Amino acid sequence: MSGGAREPGRSVTSKVLAVLGAFDAAHPQLTLTELAARSGLPLSTTHRLVRELEEWQALGRAPDGRLRVGPRLWELGHLAPNRLQELAHPWLQDLFGSTGENVHLAVRDGLEVLYVDKVYGRRAVPIVSRIGGRLPMHPTGVGKALLAYEPDWFVTSYLARKLERPTSHTITEPGRLARELAAVRAQGYALTYEEMTPGSCSAAAPVLVAGRPVAALGIVLSSRRARELPRLVEPLRAAAAGIAGAYGS
């Protein structure tokens, strides 16, 4: 038999979405073969879909010929209204203006933090967070700030899993992490030291609206400057409170 019998029960739309969904922060560019493997589709099917998506500029090519998200999706993505970001951005900007440090805003999405906005200047420490990117909660400042205000059942189930350990400073022992979160709740902000990336440390404060952690505001600097963090906590909390006030109304 030469003709292909179609695999039953899968819509074309879902295949298009599988192709798009194969791209993520860890795999921003892929070869056709990788894309086929990641989307679970036969190579020839992937090839045809890619060609159409490329024609529409939904996908593009990196200089080396690998596939990546194209300009049309970039444009489309920016159409998604994001009330939180629009409203919070001026505060991030102010905070950046008064401190000169990397500032970012994140929300919880599932068991991860999703970065929603980021402001950085010329002499920024290179940091891992990028807008639209995701990181686990327990090694990040914003993650801890958010997690500390989640209900107990959520925290318990979060801690019950095997926790990733990106650096040797990452706290993964459930008891210690639980105590850490209690401290965050008590003082109203979280601190990290090289728990996610060697060489950087951070402070973060939750944006609490009616007691619910709708977002967290974080500030990141080189770990050599860790002792400057305490000075930054007050402006950080003030900005977080400002965002909370604006968001609540």
Added chain:
Amino acid sequence: MSGGAREPGRSVTSKVLAVLGAFDAAHPQLTLTELAARSGLPLSTTHRLVRELEEWQALGRAPDGRLRVGPRLWELGHLAPNRLQELAHPWLQDLFGSTGENVHLAVRDGLEVLYVDKVYGRRAVPIVSRIGGRLPMHPTGVGKALLAYEPDWFVTSYLARKLERPTSHTITEPGRLARELAAVRAQGYALTYEEMTPGSCSAAAPVLVAGRPVAALGIVLSSRRARELPRLVEPLRAAAAGIAGAYGS
């Protein structure tokens, strides 16, 4: 006959893209009926596609139930690597820091400017440009800065069309616009006064790499403060030159 004969010659993928493409800056949210009309698809087909796209969070719902671009596309869009933005952002940030004014970066795409980045603070004048948005070239500062450095044939064909006239200050008379562009080229920057939006004025400088206008950097303020523009031109040009230097290498 009750069953639908399929319209021949159109792939499902193209229909999915037609649905997504129906959203633009002028129509960020649509009802199902509007969406069907804009994408040129039958209502029932649109409905089925929308349901799948919604399930995958490629589309979402506004509070009033209208459809809009969903979080998954927002996330996907941010994966599109944008070398220009990443590299230029620190300069916009610096420029904002030293002036406190709205700053944005745009490229030419076809006959329009496409806004690639924007930095604004708490007391920003509300301006029309938004990241991912498009505007015509002749009424905007960045548009004029870009157009002035395009080859003659391009400018001629641009001016030959009927030009939109968003405000009474918009220059649409081809001869006058051509002279304006010559002046821009002579002085190295463009100025506007209420040509796009009543109440705002702007200055813009091209980012020239090997003589080609790869982008333009603009600064926008309330038109009541138009006389402050000249002071801003030098830092603006310096930042544009900095971006050009970084981009060229």
Added chain:
DNA sequence: GAGAACACTTCCACTCAGTGGAATATTGCT
């Protein structure tokens, strides 16, 4: 430079997923 390993592209007979007009349900407005 022969040969292998890999990545990409094209081909084509088979068949079921997608189709869209019409019927029905829901919502909003007067």
Added chain:
DNA sequence: AGCAATATTCCACTGAGTGGAAGTGTTCTC
């Protein structure tokens, strides 16, 4: 309530989509 606009479901028909296999190009290694 009565009407209009909008959203959702239904279903018989069929060609668009399918994917294995063969063909082409590119990049290694020996």
